[in-house]
Amino acid sequence: MRPHSGIRVTTLVLAGLAMTVVAWLVLRWMASGGSPVPDPGWIGAVAMLVLGAGLVLAGWRVRRVRDGRPDPAVTPLRAARTLVLGQAGALTGAVLVGWYAANALVLLPDGDVDSQRSRIWLFALHAVVALLLAVAGMVVQAWCRLRPRDDEDQPQA
Template sequence: MRPHAGVRATTLVLAAVAMTMLAWLVLRLLASGGSSVPEPGWVGAAAMLFLGGGLLVAGWQVRRVRDGSPNPAVTPLRAARTLVLGQAGALTGAVLVGWYLGNVLALLPDADVESQRGRIWPFLLHALVALLLAVAGMLVQAWCRLRPRDDEDDELDRA
């Protein structure tokens, strides 16, 4: 029996592309009605960095236990929750990358204006931080993956 592969990079790319297109369409529609693209809050970037750091700490603890270091605080349930949190972080990061890139695309037609060009940089920085969150989630997913036992390899060869 083949174990579940988890969240794949192609899923994250598809989620980011879909959100980019959706965000761009909605923001262009709002702009045609006279609304402007909202400014990104720096609290959002700080929260994504905090979440990514917490994910990495929790994932590292699970990885150490998986590799044989004793830690009674890391139970199988906590390890499973860390895995799910890592997957959720990866998907959230990918969707946020799409959202921020959609904002950039909505601002690009006016990029020749200095004030609009200055509004693009915070969105690009937020997209980079969201990408770091997605990478942290994928790394935690890899750290939580159990290695196959030797007897499981024999079962796979016989099938």
């Protein structure tokens, strides 16, 4: 039996693309009705950075235990929760990349206006920070993966 491989990069790409398409359609519909594209707040970017840093810190502790260094605070349950949080962070980051990219794409036709250009760059910055959150989640998932034991490599008779 093959163990579960976790969240794949293709899953993240598909989730991000799906969110980009859906959000672009909804934002274009809202803009046609006169509603402006919402401004991204700096709090969102800071929150994603803090979440990513917390994930990496928790994953680093699990990785150290996996590699043989004792840490009584890291229990199997805590390691499993860290894995799930890493996967959730990866999916959340991918979906947020799609959201911020869709916002930037809606504003792109007005990119020659200085005020809109600055908003496009702000959405692009948020998309990069969301991508960092997704990468942090994937790294944590890899760190939480158990390595095969020597006796598992040999076929059973």
